[in-house]
Amino acid sequence: MHAGSCLCGAVTFTVEGNLPPPDICHCRKCRKQSGHCFASTDVPKAAVTVTGGDALRWYPSSDKVRRGFCGNCGSSLFWEPAHRDWTAxxxxxxxxxxxxxxRVHIFVGEKGDYYEIGDALPQDA
Incomplete structure (x- = not known):
């Protein structure tokens, strides 16, 4: 069991089972959402339990993806593709x-110019 929350604690979540290795996304949208690159792990929706749903807000950043955050403190929490059975x-x-x-850096072609990736992880354009 893994537990987490937003900064103010209004939204909490648990995940049953092991967490898959995370991706580190450097795309423009993830950088704008998080303030830098966005590291996330993709877990089956059925394994996630969220409490404080009244504070959870969703922003449809495209026709294919919505992004979840706390409406009180603004913490970035989730990235969820439409028509998939998992959430990041x-x-x-x-x-x-x-x-x-x-496990990997993705969308490195869109990364910010103010930093370098200094590890040996694979990089996808």
Missing amino acids: IAMGAFDTPTHTRA
């Missing part, structure tokens, strides 16, 4: 050790 959860929102490691 922000790694920084977990309160407990995740026992996983990043």
Whole structure:
């Protein structure tokens, strides 16, 4: 079991089972949503339990994706593709050790010009 929350604690969540290795996304939309790159793990929707749903807000960032955040403190929490049975959860929102490691950088062609990727993880354009 893995637990997490937003900054103010109004939205909490638990995830049953192990967390898959996260992706680190450098696309323009993820950078704007999070303030930098967005590290998240993709878990089956059935494994996620969210409480504080009255504070959870969803922003439809495209026809294919919506992004979940706390309406009180603004914490970025979820990235959810339409017509899929999984949701991506922000790694920084977990309160407990995740026992996983990043597996890949994605959309590196859109990364900000103010930083370099300094690890040996694979990079997808």
